[in-house]
Amino acid sequence: MNEMLKVQSHHLERGAYLYIRQSSMRQVMENVESTKRQYNLRGRAIGLGWRDDQVVVIDSDQGESGASASWREGFQHLVSDVGMGRAGIVMGLEVSRLARNNADWHRLLEICALADTLILDEDGVYDPANFNDRLLLGLKGTMSEAELHVIKARLRGGILNKARRGEYRCPLPTGFIYDDVGDVALDPDAQIREMITHFFETFSRVGSATQTVKTFSREGLLFPSRLRNGKQVVFQPLTTSTAMRMLHNPRYAGVYAYGQRHYRRTADGKKQLRKRDPKDWLACIPDAHPGYISWEQFQHNLKVLEANGQGYQTARASPPREGAALLQGRVICGRCGSHMSARYAARRGQVDTWYVCHRAYASRGERHCQSIAGWPVDEAVGELIAAEMTPAAVELTLEIRKEIEARHDEVDQLRLRAVERAQIDADLAQRRFMLVDPGNRLVADTLEREWNDKLRMLADVREEREKALREDRLALNDAIRDRLVAMTENFKTVWCDPTLPNRERKRLLAYLVEDVTLLKFQAEGETRIHIRFRGGRTETLTTQNPKSSAQQVKTRPEVVELVDKLLDDHICAEIADILNVRGIRPGGAARRGKADAQFTDLRVIYLVKQYGLQPRYDRLRERGMLTKAEACAKLDITDCTLVRWAKYGIVKRHAYNGYIGLYELPESNVPAKQCSRWNQLVHRAEAIRLLNAQNA
Known part of the structure; x- marks a missing residue:
């Protein structure tokens, strides 16, 4: 109611x-x-x-x-x-x-x-x-x-x-299963186990998840992946997300872990994920079940990934990459102690390397601590590494050959497992087809088509394996053998080989060098290189800093000194020819991309004015040379007579600007009779020349 x-x-x-x-x-x-x-x-x-x-x-x-x-x-x-x-x-x-x-x-x-x-x-x-x-x-x-x-x-x-007892059953990653009694065990499929083992070995060798994925792709290997139903496993190309997920999963180290993440609901109803610190995990039981790597190796992998993922402003020793900077991730500033980053600049048709310490600029807006050209430093360190490696090249050669052969055998074993799996699928499809009633053509046709598909897949896998075997054998027998022989004789030949990837040089350097400290001395024009090898030994090198742009276009002092000396006896055009014959080029010619540039009289005149050299005219006047008017007045002759006397060597003419010159008299006082005698000789010489010309 x-x-x-x-x-x-x-x-x-x-x-x-x-x-x-x-x-x-x-x-x-x-x-x-x-x-x-x-x-x-x-x-x-x-x-x-x-x-x-x-x-x-x-x-x-x-x-x-x-x-x-x-x-x-x-x-x-x-x-x-x-x-x-x-x-x-x-x-x-x-x-x-x-x-x-x-x-x-x-x-x-x-x-x-x-x-x-x-x-x-x-x-x-x-x-x-x-x-x-x-x-x-x-x-x-x-x-x-x-x-x-x-x-x-x-x-x-x-x-x-x-979960605290390790008994709560969670979905297992690829490579693990629950056995009949409920314990965690390794997958009984040998191909899956060997592929996962090869994955962790490859990561330990290359030191990067992305490079591991590239290695699998280059070797043509497919990686196992468990479907969401938790039962079926398919083989597909390895991805970076799968590699990162495996490297962060402690199950592969035989550790039972629960509560690694914390979920919360947001206002819009979505799940918010937050990772917990390992010490805050709800359960962490080492050696709870068999694993593919040790707990120490798992923690080391996490440290490698953390170092790889840090920003460029953070001090880190990053994994080797394709850039030309040999000391990438291993350079320390000699002033502030921070790690220096590598920078590349395209100049004059080539890419230059620079090591820059910009921590003060990034954090406090101050000037860069140091900026050092990388190519002289890389060249000096490379020569030192080549010299250090040459005595041990023979032993290193044998180890490298063994490693290459073992790597090829391991990859071939994985390909063989893929062939075996394809053979098993083909045999299973054959048995299904043989058991069906021949009269039931609808089912028989479907099973026959499935059998043919499995046989084609088997043939493709076998062909890929044979092709890979031929390529590996060819590479090991020809190219690798030549390089190993060259390494035995002279390691520097291999180190300087332009076909050797920069990543391989850096990877080899990482095995020898802990870090390199650079200290630039601007006044002395040099850079001190302090190398700390693994094991504690140190080495100090000194390199000359490359010239600045202004210094590169500046004429060398020895060239200026030579021009100053040649001005005593030659004009500017003659000096230019002498410099060109000696192979001397103007300052900055190579920098401007004109390596074949030559000196001209105008360039020599510019040097004389730019460096304040005494002009040739002043030098001749200091030696008592006279102008044409002064010489004519001194000898009491005409201009034409003076020219003829200079032509026949009675007086000496010294050019200072092309055809303009000063005159050197034989004596300070010349009698009139002597001048008349000289004129008679000149007239007689001209008469003889004209007579010879007519007779000819």
């Missing part, structure tokens, strides 16, 4: 909303009675006065948890219709069906109170606008949320108790 008093006419004019929910699909399939009880609430609404066509059933949230409303579309639709005044009553079997979260529940109560909407459960009808009903509904919501917490805590406690 009390329920009928709460239901008013304006409530009956609106719809009756029936909300149905089960927490999981398993409950939907197994707890059918609960579902029937929820649907039976339709009769309660009809009994209170609503027509059958006014009852709106919302059951789209079947199999959804009531812990939050963010992922329940049906509940959001219900709240929306209540807020728009379409619902006269909201029905649910119990409060927990509507919400197990106080925030969602009280929001619904507030909206129902504002919209004058009733709430019905199995116990009765409530008016959220009434204080007593509102209080009772709030208590029911609190108890529903507490019930969910108790259920979760009970289940969680049981899981944690088993």
